[in-house]
Amino acid sequence: MRIVEESVRAVTPHVLGTGAIEDLPEAVPRDSTDLLSDWFESSIPEFQAATTLAFLSLNLYCLMRKGRTFPRLDHGAQAAVMGRVFGMKSAIAFLFVYLLSTPAVTAYYSREDVQAVLGFDIAALKEEAGKRVVTRRGELDQPSEPDAETSPGETTL
Amino acid sequence: MIRSVEEITGDLRLSAEVVVIGSGAGGATVAKELSEAGRKVVVLEAGRHFTRDDFNFRMDNAFINMYWYGAQVMTLGSPVFLLPQGKTVGGTTTINSGTCFRMPHRVLKRWHIDFGLWEIADEELDLYYAAVEEYLFVQKCDPEVMGKNALLFLEGARKLGLSGGILSRNAKECEGYGVCCFGCPSNAKQSANISYIPDAVEAGCEVYTGCTVEEVVVRSGRAVGVRGRFCGTSRGAAGPRLEVEADVVVLAAGALHTPRMLQVQKLCTSSGQVGRNLTIHPCCGTVALMDEEMGNPKGIPQATYIDEFADDGIMLEGGTTPPLGIAMLLPHKGRRLAEFMSEYPNFGIFGGMLSEHCSTGRVVPHPLDDRRHLIFYTLRGEDRRKYKFLTELMAEIWFSLGAKSLFTTSASFAEMRPSDLSRFKRQKAKVSDFMPSSAYHPLGTCRMGSDAGSSVVMHTGETWEVENLFICDGSTVPTSLGVNPQMTIFALAMRSAGFIDDRLEALACRTRR
Numbered sequence: 001m002r003i004v005e006e007s008v009r010a011v012t013p014h015v016l017g018t019g020a021i022e023d024l025p026e027a028v029p030r031d032s033t034d035l036l037s038d039w040f041e042s043s044i045p046e047f048q049a050a051t052t053l054a055f056l057s058l059n060l061y062c063l064m065r066k067g068r069t070f071p072r073l074d075h076g077a078q079a080a081v082m083g084r085v086f087g088m089k090s091a092i093a094f095l096f097v098y099l100l101s102t103p104a105v106t107a108y109y110s111r112e113d114v115q116a117v118l119g120f121d122i123a124a125l126k127e128e129a130g131k132r133v134v135t136r137r138g139e140l141d142q143p144s145e146p147d148a149e150t151s152p153g154e155t156t157l
Numbered sequence: 158m159i160r161s162v163e164e165i166t167g168d169l170r171l172s173a174e175v176v177v178i179g180s181g182a183g184g185a186t187v188a189k190e191l192s193e194a195g196r197k198v199v200v201l202e203a204g205r206h207f208t209r210d211d212f213n214f215r216m217d218n219a220f221i222n223m224y225w226y227g228a229q230v231m232t233l234g235s236p237v238f239l240l241p242q243g244k245t246v247g248g249t250t251t252i253n254s255g256t257c258f259r260m261p262h263r264v265l266k267r268w269h270i271d272f273g274l275w276e277i278a279d280e281e282l283d284l285y286y287a288a289v290e291e292y293l294f295v296q297k298c299d300p301e302v303m304g305k306n307a308l309l310f311l312e313g314a315r316k317l318g319l320s321g322g323i324l325s326r327n328a329k330e331c332e333g334y335g336v337c338c339f340g341c342p343s344n345a346k347q348s349a350n351i352s353y354i355p356d357a358v359e360a361g362c363e364v365y366t367g368c369t370v371e372e373v374v375v376r377s378g379r380a381v382g383v384r385g386r387f388c389g390t391s392r393g394a395a396g397p398r399l400e401v402e403a404d405v406v407v408l409a410a411g412a413l414h415t416p417r418m419l420q421v422q423k424l425c426t427s428s429g430q431v432g433r434n435l436t437i438h439p440c441c442g443t444v445a446l447m448d449e450e451m452g453n454p455k456g457i458p459q460a461t462y463i464d465e466f467a468d469d470g471i472m473l474e475g476g477t478t479p480p481l482g483i484a485m486l487l488p489h490k491g492r493r494l495a496e497f498m499s500e501y502p503n504f505g506i507f508g509g510m511l512s513e514h515c516s517t518g519r520v521v522p523h524p525l526d527d528r529r530h531l532i533f534y535t536l537r538g539e540d541r542r543k544y545k546f547l548t549e550l551m552a553e554i555w556f557s558l559g560a561k562s563l564f565t566t567s568a569s570f571a572e573m574r575p576s577d578l579s580r581f582k583r584q585k586a587k588v589s590d591f592m593p594s595s596a597y598h599p600l601g602t603c604r605m606g607s608d609a610g611s612s613v614v615m616h617t618g619e620t621w622e623v624e625n626l627f628i629c630d631g632s633t634v635p636t637s638l639g640v641n642p643q644m645t646i647f648a649l650a651m652r653s654a655g656f657i658d659d660r661l662e663a664l665a666c667r668t669r670r
């Protein structure tokens with residue numbers, strides 16, 4: 001649904017708030033919609049229905065209060081709406097916020113460049129793990145010295 | 158051989174002595190034991206086969222590719238729990254933290270007294286546990302790699318006089334990459350996909366992936382095979398059909414799918430227990446903002462535990478998690494989320510679970526699509542107080558360690574300061590205050606027992622009503638275990654494999670006569 005897609009993109013910068021922190025890379029709203037479409041493919045129809053309903057509710061609220069859908073509001077008005085939404089304090093509200101924010105949060109904090117800034121350097125870890133293959137051969141608790149049959153980086157116990 | 162769905166070009170008809178549905182802790186164990194005993198075994202797995210080259214440290218990829226329904230399986234009730242389950246070769250063992258516990262003796266005693274399962278003796282079960290532990294290299298986490306977070310929390314708990322220790326895991330030469338739940342990138346975690354399944358395959362077992370079983374074929378009260386379908390190339394598209402004739406059928410699809418399959422076919426339902434008695438371990442996490450760096454995410458996701466209140470059904474287990482795990486737990490969004498996430502290196506994280514409690518739920522087929530299920534579960538009575546106590550306990554420990562702020566799953570204390578703790582403790586445990594959280598370890602939906610009127614399977618794992626139909630997964634475990642269940646599922650499946658082998662021998666003798 002186009003309005004949902006546009007809303008997911010429009011909501012993304014407000015959910016992430018990354019502009020406020022210098023080191024964090026910029027959010028890419030398209031990542032959120034790409035992830036959501038993959039997620040809908042693998043998930044249950046109810047997840048798609050609930051997410052769609054959450055974004056439609058947000059738009060309905062904006063239409064009633066501001067006369068425009070969320071993506072058509074200016075940045076300041078969008079920020080004010082999202083501020084109200086994020087300020088709600090109840091378990092139900094948390095579920096609503098979860099549905100609105102999960103695509104953005106998941107797509108953004110899965111990015112390798114973002115995680116690297118936070119100290120989780122996937123590229124380096126991948127390289128390290130790639131050099132090290134634990135095999136099931138051998139006994140437990142023996143010194144880990146590579147033997148003649150072991151390829152470089154392979155650990156044999 | 159492990160065959161992927163792409164290799165299947167047309168409808169398939171196979172015959173085997175045993176067909177196993179599911180390749181998790183239960184199915185993989187049965188497949189390996191029987192294949193190595195010289196039996197012809199076919200395993201059918203709904204998920205795909207992934208190897209360490211596919212495990213790319215990314216939570217989003219893992220959710221979408223290796224978890225049932227993109228990790229969005231939810232319970233219906235209050236509060237709402239996400240119940241993530243593995244959908245890949247190795248089942249949930251491929252995406253769990255690898256925590257290994259034997260079942261406490263008090264729980265087995267309860268099985269004896271309440272369910273008449275005297276045949277499962279302490280000494281016998283201990284032998285199976287020992288065999289599984291040796292095979293899976295179960296050992297205590299290495300303090301050098303477990304990460305600062307886990308050790309610090311344990312130290313804090315001990316200073317408060319609480320008992321706890323270092324967890325045992327099925328991991329060999331673990332380097333603490335912190336991503337066990339998204340597939341171990343070094344093959345250190347001895348999940349079924351790199352242990353039982355490869356050994357079963359080496360012994361001649363055939364594994365078909367991307368295959369959903371639609372029907373257990375029953376003739377004259379005996380299971381004689383299964384029918385199913387491979388998944389198509391696009392969502393909803395039907396792939397080639399599959400039919401397997403077998404002397405024994407083993408259902409090992411887990412405590413959510415196994416009962417659904419029986420209910421849809423109205424098999425073994427006369428006791429009224431199929432799908433009922435669901436126990437799960439409702440969890441809640443706490444994220445603490447510390448003054449010092451916590452070494453995230455290098456470490457082990459679950460490395461230490463606090464068991465001071467284990468007899469009351471309260472267990473704390475924890476370690477570390479990548480940034481996304483923290484971002485999902487933080488209650489804030491927008492600028493505050495970014496501000497807090499920039500403090501990621503200083504976050505401590507620990508989780509708690511209601512490990513034994515009286516609430517139970519049930520699983521039923523989805524009324525609009527019987528290939529899926531609905532899960533009903535609500536925390537009742539005393540369990541609500543215990544669930545809230547999990548957060549109180551973790552808060553107490555974090556604040557004693559100097560945490561500045563604590564993020565919790567309580568709606569009214571989502572961000573808690575040290576001065577809030579006494580007010581939080583005084584607050585009544587209300588379901589409306591519990592934010593949606595996650596739960597793990599579904600068990601009990603096809604429970605084992607000593608009479609056909611109140612249970613689905615006998616102690617051997619065979620169903621009371623359909624001969625040669627065995628269930629070897631968490632669904633047969635009749636009560637909550639008080640601990641993480643994978644070792645018990647491995648051990649019970651190993652035990653059942655012996656009975657299945659005996660049955661095949663008896664069938665062969667009957668044929669020879």
